[in-house]
Amino acid sequence: MYYVTMTDKFLSGWGKSEGKINKLVFECETYMEAEIVEKNANNRDDMKYVNIVRNRPSYPSSTHFTQHKTKEDSSNWYRPNSFN
Secondary structure (H helix, E strand, O other), rough: OOOOOOOOOOEOHHHHHHEEEEEEEEOOOHHHHHHHHHHHHHHOOOOEEEEEEEOOOOOOOOEEEEEEEOOOHHHHHHHOOOOO
């Protein structure tokens, strides 16, 4: 299992993440799938600090609002060139 992590600049600091950093964590079955998610994230201006990691990331809830995403709930992120 691989994970693609990123900070959502647009949603950080307000709404459910008021006063916190909004982190997205996408679960990927293969490294190739993680690369697709990574490229899609890098094509968006609202995402920064995009990384592929092997271990499931954990962020402190006192400073971060973390959203875990999968193919089932965020399928566009797993399609090549979704955000070009």
